[in-house]
Amino acid sequence: MKKQTAMNRDWIATARTLSEALPYLQRYDDAIVVIKFGGNAMGDDDEMDGFARDIVLMQQVGVNPVIVHGGGPMINEMLEKLGIQSEFVNGKRVTDAATVEVVEMVLSGRVNKRIVQAINRQGGKAVGLSGKDANLMICDQTNPDLGFVGTPAEMNPNVLHTLFGADTIPVIAPLGAGRNGETYNVNGDTAAGAIAASLKADRLLLLTDVAGVKNAEGDVMTEITPDQIRQMTAEGIIAGGMIPKTETALVAIEGGVRAVVILDGRAPNACLLELFTEHGAGSIIRGTGNPVT
Numbered sequence: 001m002k003k004q005t006a007m008n009r010d011w012i013a014t015a016r017t018l019s020e021a022l023p024y025l026q027r028y029d030d031a032i033v034v035i036k037f038g039g040n041a042m043g044d045d046d047e048m049d050g051f052a053r054d055i056v057l058m059q060q061v062g063v064n065p066v067i068v069h070g071g072g073p074m075i076n077e078m079l080e081k082l083g084i085q086s087e088f089v090n091g092k093r094v095t096d097a098a099t100v101e102v103v104e105m106v107l108s109g110r111v112n113k114r115i116v117q118a119i120n121r122q123g124g125k126a127v128g129l130s131g132k133d134a135n136l137m138i139c140d141q142t143n144p145d146l147g148f149v150g151t152p153a154e155m156n157p158n159v160l161h162t163l164f165g166a167d168t169i170p171v172i173a174p175l176g177a178g179r180n181g182e183t184y185n186v187n188g189d190t191a192a193g194a195i196a197a198s199l200k201a202d203r204l205l206l207l208t209d210v211a212g213v214k215n216a217e218g219d220v221m222t223e224i225t226p227d228q229i230r231q232m233t234a235e236g237i238i239a240g241g242m243i244p245k246t247e248t249a250l251v252a253i254e255g256g257v258r259a260v261v262i263l264d265g266r267a268p269n270a271c272l273l274e275l276f277t278e279h280g281a282g283s284i285i286r287g288t289g290n291p292v293t
């Protein structure tokens with residue numbers, strides 16, 4: 001009897017959570033949410049399935065999700081197997097002709113298809129593409145010293161609108177098309193920011209392996225302003241792999257994205273908590289034009 005009462009309490013709490021989600025469901029109806037899924041955030045098959053389930057639920061309730069993935073650790077693994085040395089300069093992989101072939105094979109092949117398949121297994125309809133498809137992301141070379149590393153220069157997001165119209169979830173590998181037929185390796189955060197800006201997305205969620213941006217005391221900041229980002233970067237509090245994320249956040253909000261959230265992709269239901277509950281998750285950086293959204 002006691003057990004049943006506890007069970008009832010669980011059901012009541014579940015019903016309350018659903019009921020409280022209504023204003024959030026209404027807010028995000030038909031919204032565009034770009035999700036950067038980093039290689040370190042991917043986890044094991046169960047965690048991948050959990051992520052895919054959240055994405056399918058998001059679409060079921062009216063959101064247009066777009067996944068832009070990374071895969072740095074998987075690229076490292078393959079380069080090591082092939083005996084190809086690799087180094088990073090300012091968070092970007094120095095990419096010669098042999099390396100870019102491996103990057104494309106790993107990102108567009110194994111990593112992209114793993115995510116596509118996970119979403120489809122949960123009942124969604126996902127299609128894998130890279131920035132080269134339909135000229136989605138045309139790039140210029142970032143810096144000759146980095147080889148085939150690209151900076152997004154011209155975005156053509158029409159193909160994504162077509163996919164939204166067909167209730168299809170785009171899963172995008174961060175490769176760009178060069179103007180002379182080259183393939184460019186693009187940092188996953190940079191690609192996600194450029195795609196989100198081209199869509200004027202309502203949210204860009206950058207999923208990583210920490211709970212958010214931490215201050216000097218190591219506490220996660222629930223909200224962070226562009227000025228705070230600039231100051232904390234100058235002071236070295238924001239460092240390493242967090243720099244491309246906060247830089248992406250600044251570029252994205254300047255490009256018209258309403259808000260960017262940096263959060264832990266390994267936490268269960270991270271995306272749902274962020275979008276559909278009052279609790280949110282991680283650190284939010286809001287666009288200046290939208291103080292209350």
Ligand SMILES: Nc1ncnc2c1ncn2[C@@H]1O[C@H](COP(=O)(O)OP(=O)(O)O)[C@@H](O)[C@H]1O
Pocket residue numbers: 038039040041070072207208209210212213214215237238239240241242243
């Ligand atoms: N101020 C900060 N707050 C949180 N993490 C930080 C900060 N400064 C540096 N980092 C580092 O940034 C890392 C996230 O970047 P990275 O490992 O490149 O992520 P991903 O592989 O998910 O793209 C964190 O694991 C942390 O070590």
Ligand SMILES: CC(=O)N[C@@H](CCC(=O)OP(=O)(O)O)C(=O)O
Pocket residue numbers: 037038039040069070071072073075091092093103149150174185186187188189
């Ligand atoms: C230019 C550059 O550095 N590209 C990245 C692309 C993958 C990526 O960004 O993966 P994560 O998001 O998992 O780190 C790379 O070669 O590792």
